[in-house]
Amino acid sequence: MSGLDGLYQELILDHSKHPHGTPLAEPDGRSATSHQRNPICGDEVELRVRVTDDGAIRDVTWTGAGCSISQASASMLAALIDDRVDEDGPLSADEARALVAGFREALRSRGTIPLDEDRFGDAAALSGVSKFTARVKCAMLSWVALEDALARA
Template sequence: MELDELYRESILDHARHPRNFGALEACNRSAAAKNVSCGDAIQLFLRLSPAGRIEAVRFSGSGCAISTASASLLTLAVQGKTAEEAEALFAKIQRLLTGTSAPQDELPGDLAALAGVRRFPQRVGCAMLSWHALEDALRAGEKNSA
């Protein structure tokens, strides 16, 4: 079935058992994102070190399998990265899912499971939800420190 491409085994696994789920008590950055078309809402919490490295990341909220799995994968992917590296990853995943990057520009590691979303344009918003929250959380930080 075509849908197996979208709901790959690891996507279903992350949707059923999201990693790093629940609020992060000691966070210094957070942002919420809402998909107005379906009501999915995700809140992302970060703890950035003074040097700008993501020391901890968690998320909460409710959403479909794609948005939940994407948020779960996000937490694993950006853990330990610098804010700049995380922003670069956001840009890369956005390019890949919205079809403006070359097909060989594959996503690293477990994030590759999200590539199936590319063929379902109506679900790209679901996959990008937590990533937009990540970007907002990082940018909110820039504003605070400015």
Template sequence: MPSEQDIYEEHVLDHYEDPYHRGHCDSVTHAEEGKNPLCGDEVRVELKLDADGKVQEAWFEGKGCVISQASSSMLMEKIEGMTFEEVREYTAEQMLELFGPHLTPNRQKCCLLPWRVVQRAMHAPVDDDDESQTHFGGPSLGEES
């Protein structure tokens, strides 16, 4: 029988190998990107909020370690359907619990990068005329076979 740690590790690898909403949102209303300068992890978050401030779609693009990319996938799945207030009140501690395995303080920074980017993205509406979106070069869902 697998241990709890094995189950967590499998869950993390599942999100890394088959991420939820990796790519770009067709109707993005809010977006932000961030980088961890210590390790080079990069994450861009694109959100589609409805008129009531509810997250209809949450997408990410990025490059970096398994932890930053898997936690990005987990967080996109988690916040879809949440209201602006619910996302704003979602804490770093809740993000670490969502991830699962216990992480050292340095690795917590990898896990919390997408959470920080989402918190900023909620306050960063996209100008429809802005064509300067950054793309990190990972395959989008449409490009995968």
């Protein structure tokens, strides 16, 4: 295992043990919740997105159970959204959908498209998951939940 792979593995374990974006926030104002489950392995996530009146994301919170990859991915997504909101104010739904699309493209690439750390923050550590097709759904679960919640908001 290379030093970078080891660092990424530690980052994934840290996010799964000390998750960001939990517990699930109470709905207030405009919000939408999505519950997603991976029936193959039993991973589950319930994600709530709270939005401004014009539909921009205020915050993302979640709760879930499952493997380290699914839980770390949800934590990394919540941290990424929080960091963007803290830096630039509410994140537009279109910007969030573009993040989901980029994440999906990289994870389906079987390792040919790495996730950019500047764009995806800690979630870039999940690039290696794309080489293991059985684990891609684990990493995508919370991102699919965000996409679904935005469609409901």
